[in-house]
Amino acid sequence: MPKVSVTYFNVKGLGEGIRMLLAYGGQEFEDVRVDKEQWPDLKPKTPFGQLPLLEIDGKQYAQCIAICRYLGRKYGLAGTTLEEDLLIDQNMDFFNDIRMKAVAANYEPDEKVKAAKLEDLKKNHFPFLFSKLDEIIKENNGFLAAGRLTWADFMFAGVYDALKMFTHIPDLDEKYPSFSKLRDTVRSLPKVKEFCESAPKTDF
């Protein structure tokens, strides 16, 4: 077996999909979690100055969606046609667009501007985006695409709790039960469950 490690911060966020996919594939890996103090030294040694980072036999790979897509292909969780792959990518990118909107507002340094941006998202953008996402998941038998489990669901499940926090919509789970259900479906897959139970506990 190759020597594999995943390096990320001690949260689920963008690293969790990769961790869960490796667990699903039965690949042993070192789950490296760096803290704020270690990060400045490591940053220049990563491909793009960011985490997560996947290492396979000493070779580094970055960009979480690309990594999840690669692991999905490896473990039989990709599309069966080019068009199915396109739909998986399409819905993954849509979900990521929502995430990026929420993240951008939260990283706004001016508190007043931040509050205004969040308000605008909640009023004018999230209702459309989340109902669309809900519709997509319902049309796909509870999954993000292809009507069955794919690698994109692992990204979704890893990021969902962080996204929820960034939206500041405390009843997101109640408004759209399909979201937390999909997260739980992935986290309940036998080998994934085992990983989640043994991993450090984090809120998001």
Ligand SMILES: N[C@@H](CCC(=O)N[C@@H](CS)C(=O)NCC(=O)O)C(=O)O
């Ligand atoms: N496009 C990258 C984004 C990675 C990213 O934003 N990583 C953040 C943590 S979630 C990071 O490394 N932040 C620390 C920094 O930029 O110094 C991916 O998908 O992997």
